[in-house]
Amino acid sequence: MSGAPVVVVGAGPVGLTAALLLARRGLDVLIVEKHAEPYPLPRAVHLDDEVFRVLQAAGVAGEVLERSRPFAGLRLLDGVHRVLAEFRRRPEAGINGWPQGSFVHQPDLEEVLAEAAASTPGVTVTRGVEVTGLRQDDDGVSVVVRDGGGERSVRAAAVLGCDGAGSTVRKLIGSSMRELGPADRWLVLDVRSPAPLPVWPGAHQVCDSRRPATFMPVTGDRYRWECRMVPGETVAEATTPVRLAALLAPVDPHAVEIVRAVEYTFRAQVADRWRAGRVFLAGDAAHLSPPFVGQGMGLGLRDVHQLAWKLAAVLTGEAGDDLLDSYQAEREPHARVLIGVALLLGRLMTRGGRAGDVLRRGVLAVVRRVPAAARLATDSRTPPLERGPQVQRSGRAGRRLAGTLVPQPDVIVDGRRCRFDDVLDQVLDGADGAVLALAGPDDLTLRPVGRDRPLLRVHDGDGVLTRWLEGASASGARIRPDRIVRAAVPRRRG
Numbered sequence: 001m002s003g004a005p006v007v008v009v010g011a012g013p014v015g016l017t018a019a020l021l022l023a024r025r026g027l028d029v030l031i032v033e034k035h036a037e038p039y040p041l042p043r044a045v046h047l048d049d050e051v052f053r054v055l056q057a058a059g060v061a062g063e064v065l066e067r068s069r070p071f072a073g074l075r076l077l078d079g080v081h082r083v084l085a086e087f088r089r090r091p092e093a094g095i096n097g098w099p100q101g102s103f104v105h106q107p108d109l110e111e112v113l114a115e116a117a118a119s120t121p122g123v124t125v126t127r128g129v130e131v132t133g134l135r136q137d138d139d140g141v142s143v144v145v146r147d148g149g150g151e152r153s154v155r156a157a158a159v160l161g162c163d164g165a166g167s168t169v170r171k172l173i174g175s176s177m178r179e180l181g182p183a184d185r186w187l188v189l190d191v192r193s194p195a196p197l198p199v200w201p202g203a204h205q206v207c208d209s210r211r212p213a214t215f216m217p218v219t220g221d222r223y224r225w226e227c228r229m230v231p232g233e234t235v236a237e238a239t240t241p242v243r244l245a246a247l248l249a250p251v252d253p254h255a256v257e258i259v260r261a262v263e264y265t266f267r268a269q270v271a272d273r274w275r276a277g278r279v280f281l282a283g284d285a286a287h288l289s290p291p292f293v294g295q296g297m298g299l300g301l302r303d304v305h306q307l308a309w310k311l312a313a314v315l316t317g318e319a320g321d322d323l324l325d326s327y328q329a330e331r332e333p334h335a336r337v338l339i340g341v342a343l344l345l346g347r348l349m350t351r352g353g354r355a356g357d358v359l360r361r362g363v364l365a366v367v368r369r370v371p372a373a374a375r376l377a378t379d380s381r382t383p384p385l386e387r388g389p390q391v392q393r394s395g396r397a398g399r400r401l402a403g404t405l406v407p408q409p410d411v412i413v414d415g416r417r418c419r420f421d422d423v424l425d426q427v428l429d430g431a432d433g434a435v436l437a438l439a440g441p442d443d444l445t446l447r448p449v450g451r452d453r454p455l456l457r458v459h460d461g462d463g464v465l466t467r468w469l470e471g472a473s474a475s476g477a478r479i480r481p482d483r484i485v486r487a488a489v490p491r492r493r494g
């Protein structure tokens, strides 16, 4: 391994998380951020429980939880705000060990991540420095940066382009965005209210094809409204007193503070190339999602969770370079599915004119009454990763488990109750996987792959992991550092 650090371009949520994850795997990281100060305005407001596990792996989930609000679910409303359907999410910890959905103020999340980065040995954050060029050779990458003192070059073992939608790194590696759907202009309105507003603590989607809108209480005194703008409309036209009163109803616009009203163009795009040698794209630099399933940032955090262990394994000589080929191969199809779901939901909830409004009422009345359909709408689980060298989906057990996340219940180790992922990290300690195996009634063992260390006995207090394995006819599972099942061990007959 060269002594040079991994350079992370961009101190947004994805870059900061990447730095924390890489540092936990023993790598030195240099974050290069062009802005002198963090971006102060809200953007993302929703995180699901799978993504909370990434924050847990980065060591910040507890702090983020304290600054977030559990998400009660999704209410679909008609044009006069009558409830068409309601899909509840459980506020208490679910299968992933965290609330199924949480609201968060993105600057709060970034503050927690930045504080963690500043106090993590091996991570250096430089602000007011812009990346303008890259040159690769056999030993790594020379990164050209510009700051107040002019241009200079920094050596890097690898570069992560976490530099957002307008990514310079993407352009420098000759990668281009591919459109997956039409762009959509929305008004985004951030509001603070000194008195709590009488709103249900979940996301509301106004399914009115003439004026589709979304609103939600974020955290503390913060609220968010978003509504689709009509062609040619300006922000001033969309926020006249009459229009604001209609959008915020029944809330009185005079009783709240409008923090900002801004136009955003939501795009559905995926980069055609996520890697060139030792340079990688992650987060908005690699994909952009419309907001309907609240996954834009979540996709980026998933990217760096798997990229961090793969890159660390290759840079420390534990794995061959081909492991890095599986990064885009695994992440791109997953991102495409979730962006596709966001596009589809957006169309279903907001398009089709008056006929669409009538159809929606009928379909939603049925969906609401059919438990299986309602479960689909309320489950936060995202699709499994596709089959590949790192996801071996063979046999019945493999088809059920490989590519999915292992559940995260509380387990008992040496008489102490702990979260399963924390136990997994302790066992992994640099290994690129661990084998979880049934060992008796609600007892399991965990051992690292390729390391000569004793088995760890894990008591499955509530039987969640035991039922998960037995339900798939498996006696064990090989789990990757990003909590994804690489392969299942089938149960022997007889």
Ligand SMILES: Cc1cc2nc3c(=O)[nH]c(=O)nc-3n(C[C@H](O)[C@H](O)[C@H](O)COP(=O)(O)OP(=O)(O)OC[C@H]3O[C@@H](n4cnc5c(N)ncnc54)[C@H](O)[C@@H]3O)c2cc1C
Pocket: 009, 010, 011, 012, 013, 014, 015, 032, 033, 034, 035, 039, 042, 043, 044, 045, 046, 047, 106, 129, 130, 131, 132, 162, 163, 164, 165, 166, 167, 168, 169, 188, 264, 282, 283, 284, 285, 291, 294, 295, 296, 297, 298, 299, 300
């Ligand atoms: C209105 C709105 C609502 C949203 N709602 C949600 C939601 O509910 N849930 C969700 O998951 N996502 C949501 N998103 C998306 C989410 O905000 C983004 O996906 C997320 O911010 C992307 O993080 P990132 O770190 O990839 O990029 P960014 O946050 O854009 O950070 C990139 C960083 O790179 C820096 N940079 C750029 N170029 C250079 C360079 N050449 N050199 C050095 N630094 C550079 C930038 O200054 C910036 O700090 C929403 C977005 C918007 C706009």
